[in-house]
Amino acid sequence: MQTTRNGDPKVLIALDFADEQQALALVAQLDPAQCRLKVGKEMFTLFGPEFVRTLVAKGFDVFLDLKFHDIPNTVAKAVAAAAELGVWMVNVHASGGSRMMEAAKAALAPYGDRAPLLIAVTVLTSMTAEELNQTGVLRSPAEQVLALARLTQQAGLDGVVCSAQEASLLKSELGPDFKLVTPGIRPAGSDAGDQRRIMTPELALKAGSDYLVIGRPITQAEDPAAALSAINASLHG
Numbered sequence: 001m002q003t004t005r006n007g008d009p010k011v012l013i014a015l016d017f018a019d020e021q022q023a024l025a026l027v028a029q030l031d032p033a034q035c036r037l038k039v040g041k042e043m044f045t046l047f048g049p050e051f052v053r054t055l056v057a058k059g060f061d062v063f064l065d066l067k068f069h070d071i072p073n074t075v076a077k078a079v080a081a082a083a084e085l086g087v088w089m090v091n092v093h094a095s096g097g098s099r100m101m102e103a104a105k106a107a108l109a110p111y112g113d114r115a116p117l118l119i120a121v122t123v124l125t126s127m128t129a130e131e132l133n134q135t136g137v138l139r140s141p142a143e144q145v146l147a148l149a150r151l152t153q154q155a156g157l158d159g160v161v162c163s164a165q166e167a168s169l170l171k172s173e174l175g176p177d178f179k180l181v182t183p184g185i186r187p188a189g190s191d192a193g194d195q196r197r198i199m200t201p202e203l204a205l206k207a208g209s210d211y212l213v214i215g216r217p218i219t220q221a222e223d224p225a226a227a228l229s230a231i232n233a234s235l236h237g
């Protein structure tokens with residue numbers, strides 16, 4: 001279920017809004033052939049599964065980004081619930097371990113071709129080496145991302161969330177079919193905000209990213225549809 005009725009747009013817009021009408025006003029300006037949409041913890045907590053169903057009904061591929069991390073049984077039930085919503089992609093935390101990831105994968109088997117892509121978060125793009133060390137991980141971010149991505153691939157998942165700075169390493173180590181979803185994307189000159197391991201859209205794609213998660217550089221732009229068009233044009237250039 002990687003290429004859908006909408007083709008295979010690379011940009012996944014992170015809809016991180018506290019106001020549903022504001023989000024829907026942005027969505028009304030977007031074309032499902034030009035982008036996919038990501039619903040994360042803020043909007044899901046505020047507006048629930050009905051908001052996700054609304055986006056799916058409008059014809060968008062939806063990445064449900066709830067980063068599940070729990071015991072295997074709980075995570076398996078949660079990803080099956082995501083599949084019931086008809087989302088295109090769902091994620092878990094790789095640090096939940098192999099058994100958790102295998103249980104999530106097994107829970108999607110009954111959905112066959114309709115199963116969402118299942119990916120795992122490695123090291124958050126907001127984290128620096130120092131912050132990682134504070135959590136007890138003494139490897140560098142790139143080493144930890146590679147270790148967690150290997151675990152994810154061995155568990156049979158479709159890919160990982162990582163920073164574009166690790167994309168070329170992961171593509172060469174894990175092969176072309178293992179999907180790399182990269183947040184922390186910042187067009188030249190835009191504000192990094194809380195992100196730390198960042199890259200521009202063009203360089204991220206060249207480095208091997210399959211999908212670019214982009215939030216504020218589009219959603220907070222004066223003209224979000226124009227910002228998306230400019231990014232898409234830069235990717236095709």
Ligand SMILES: O=C(O)c1cc(=O)[nH]c(=O)n1[C@@H]1O[C@H](COP(=O)(O)O)[C@@H](O)[C@H]1O
Pocket residue numbers: 014016040065067091121123124125126161162183184185193195213214215216217
């Ligand atoms: O899983 C994610 O999507 C994610 C993982 C990660 O490591 N870093 C990261 O920023 N994200 C999400 O990607 C989006 C990035 O948004 P912007 O920083 O506004 O472009 C947010 O919705 C984050 O929750």
